[in-house]
Amino acid sequence: MQNTSDIIELFLKELIDQKNGELELKRNELALKFNCAPSQINYVLATRFTANRGYVVTSRKGGGGYIRITSIDMARNEYILHIMEQIGPTISEALAFQTLNGLFERGIVSKREAQLMACSLKDEALGDNIEICARRRAYVLKNMMRVLIE
Numbered sequence: 001m002q003n004t005s006d007i008i009e010l011f012l013k014e015l016i017d018q019k020n021g022e023l024e025l026k027r028n029e030l031a032l033k034f035n036c037a038p039s040q041i042n043y044v045l046a047t048r049f050t051a052n053r054g055y056v057v058t059s060r061k062g063g064g065g066y067i068r069i070t071s072i073d074m075a076r077n078e079y080i081l082h083i084m085e086q087i088g089p090t091i092s093e094a095l096a097f098q099t100l101n102g103l104f105e106r107g108i109v110s111k112r113e114a115q116l117m118a119c120s121l122k123d124e125a126l127g128d129n130i131e132i133c134a135r136r137r138a139y140v141l142k143n144m145m146r147v148l149i150e
Contacts, residue, residue, distance in 0.1 A: 004040060005043065005044050005047075008041065008044045009044055009048045011034075012044070012049070012069060016071055021071040021073060022069070022070045023070075024066050024068045024069075025067055026065070026066055026067070027041050027042070027059075027067055030067075045057050045067065045069070049069055050102075051083075051086055052083055052098050052102050053101060053102035054071060054072045054102050054105070055069055055070065056069075056070045056072060057069050058070075076106075076108060079106065080103075080145050080149055083102070083103075084142050084146075087142055089135060090137070091137050091141060092134060092137075093137065096118075096137055097118055099141065100118055101114070108148060109148065117141075121137050121140060121141060126140075
């Protein structure tokens with residue numbers, strides 16, 4: 001069974017597809033539609049619609065405020081290079097997994113490949129020190145992504 005965040009994500013992705021890659025909406029209206037707090041909408045936007053997953057989210061607060069979600073339309077290699085630039089010298093386990101999910105959603109890697117990549121990016125695979133793990137994870141992920149460039 002899907003949780004509320006999964007349902008909101010699916011709903012927004014379908015709308016984005018229908019609107020040719022760009023969607024503008026009001027956070028409170030969306031929260032009312034799903035009978036949830038606006039903070040849950042913020043959570044979905046912050047974790048499911050990131051640059052690593054191929055989206056740009058902009059917002060304006062206030063009475064006439066809105067949220068705009070834009071799907072980044074990049075060629076395969078351009079997308080991979082863009083993500084590699086975003087990674088920086090360190091990356092958390094959660095953000096690395098979001099990045100892998102973005103690669104899977106765009107059809108760049110299969111589900112199985114994403115799972116194999118994730119195994120090598122887990123904290124327990126990289127050592128005990130969190131800071132060292134984050135540096136190693138960034139290095140390993142960038143190297144795996146270099147292999148994906150055609």
